Amino acid sequence: MDATTALVFGILALLLAGPVPGLLSRAAWPHRNPRAALVLWQAIALAAVLSAFSSGLAIASRLLVPGDDGRPTTGPLEEIDALGLPLWLTYVVVFMLTLLIGGRLIYSTVHVGVRTRRRRARHRMLVDLLDRRDNLSAIRTLPHVRILDSTDPIAYCLPGIRHRVVLSEGTLDNLTEDELSAVLRHEHSHLRARHDLILEAFTAVYEAFPRWVRSGSALGSVQLLVEMLADDSAVRLTGPTPLARALVTCADAHTPTGALAVGGPSTLLRVQRLANPGPDLTISACAYMTAAAILVVPTVAVAVPWLTELTRLFTH
Numbered sequence: 001m002d003a004t005t006a007l008v009f010g011i012l013a014l015l016l017a018g019p020v021p022g023l024l025s026r027a028a029w030p031h032r033n034p035r036a037a038l039v040l041w042q043a044i045a046l047a048a049v050l051s052a053f054s055s056g057l058a059i060a061s062r063l064l065v066p067g068d069d070g071r072p073t074t075g076p077l078e079e080i081d082a083l084g085l086p087l088w089l090t091y092v093v094v095f096m097l098t099l100l101i102g103g104r105l106i107y108s109t110v111h112v113g114v115r116t117r118r119r120r121a122r123h124r125m126l127v128d129l130l131d132r133r134d135n136l137s138a139i140r141t142l143p144h145v146r147i148l149d150s151t152d153p154i155a156y157c158l159p160g161i162r163h164r165v166v167l168s169e170g171t172l173d174n175l176t177e178d179e180l181s182a183v184l185r186h187e188h189s190h191l192r193a194r195h196d197l198i199l200e201a202f203t204a205v206y207e208a209f210p211r212w213v214r215s216g217s218a219l220g221s222v223q224l225l226v227e228m229l230a231d232d233s234a235v236r237l238t239g240p241t242p243l244a245r246a247l248v249t250c251a252d253a254h255t256p257t258g259a260l261a262v263g264g265p266s267t268l269l270r271v272q273r274l275a276n277p278g279p280d281l282t283i284s285a286c287a288y289m290t291a292a293a294i295l296v297v298p299t300v301a302v303a304v305p306w307l308t309e310l311t312r313l314f315t316h
Contacts, residue, residue, distance in 0.1 A: 006058035009051045010094065012298065016048035017209050025217035029287075031269070033279045034228040036287035041222050042198070043291035045205050049105065051298050056098025059091045105208035112204045116196075119258040120158050127158070127166050147172070154253045155246075156261035157187040159196035166259075174249050178242035182234040183250070183262050186243070189233035190260040195226040224266050231270055240274040247271050 021044065024030070030037030127146040145165045148154060153175070154168035165187045175183065190196070202219045234243045247270060250263035 006055050006091075006094070009055035009058060009298070013048050013051035013055060016044050016051060016294075020044060021218040021221070025221045029280070029283050030221070030225060031228065031273050032276060033284045033287060034225045034232065036279070036284035036291075038198070038222065038225045038229065040287045040291045040294075041202075041218060041225070043294045045202060045218065047294045047298050048209075049205065050295075052098055052101055054298065056095050056102075059095040059098070063088075063091055063095070101208060101210075105204065108204040108207040109201075112200050112207065116200060116258045117160065119256070120160055123256050123258070124158050124160075124162060124164055127164055132169065152253060153250045153263075155183045155187065155250050155263070156253070156255050156259040157190050158259055159191055159194065163191050165191075171250065175246055176242065178238050179246040179249070182238040182243040183246050185234040185237045186230045186246075186262050187260070189230040190226070193226075193229065195230070195260060196258075198226060199223060224269070226260070227264070227266060227270060228273065230260075231274070235274065244271045244274050 021041075024037075024041070024044070030040075127148065130148055131146045132149045133145070133147050142165075144163055145167065148166060148168045150168040151170040151173075152168060153170045154166065155171050156166050158164040158166065165184065167183075171183070172180070199219075199222060202222050206216065206219050231243060231247075247263060247267050250261070251267040253261060253263045255261035255264065
């Protein structure tokens, strides 16, 4: 790999970590095509990470100068005379930033996962203790449902192996049967699709990149998209009207950190969306193809040269 390759990957990583998420978060089409948009968001995040590492690897190859057998022909300090001190320092700084981001990504992934699961475990223990399933109505007999003694309409789920769907007495009193079915389908969609893992991954990537590079719009957009996907699942069961009424009823409910709720600050946008037509198949297809291109092109561009180097290294 040469310096041009490192520069291209570096610029690509910066674009995919900042400006591109900003543009996509302001687009309107993802609201009609949440599944395709979510795939595109995941492709952008993964390509940003791959591009950052690719830039660092390309820089490393310039500092070590592999020979015909794939082995380094020089040491990093020996390249100062060949490259010149300013360019050599630039290479070293970029390579160290790549290592820093890699280390931060590993740390963030572990930290976010452990932190989130601890919070959910504590909250799960609390809702199990406070459970008020004290009559024989059908919903109270579901093993994963917990009822809280609160007059406020509350509905959220705690994902994981020992998942919970948490409702309040106020939710049961204020929702009709169809509206309650929409709420349960919404929460079950989160649990079944493991939307929490997607949010964890984006949170880890967000925390790993430096503040001057990262864009909070990616995490916020993905949070909205997983709610829209769960809404679509509920609509297929009950239709849009019961879900819209349930969303409005639960709009002001407080949600603990690490939970996925029916209501929230995006309620108005999601209710308005229910009156619009379904996904545009052409736009969805374009989004899927763009996601594939964003992933495949950088991956192939870095994989082929490095596979060549590894082949040379192990065949000599």
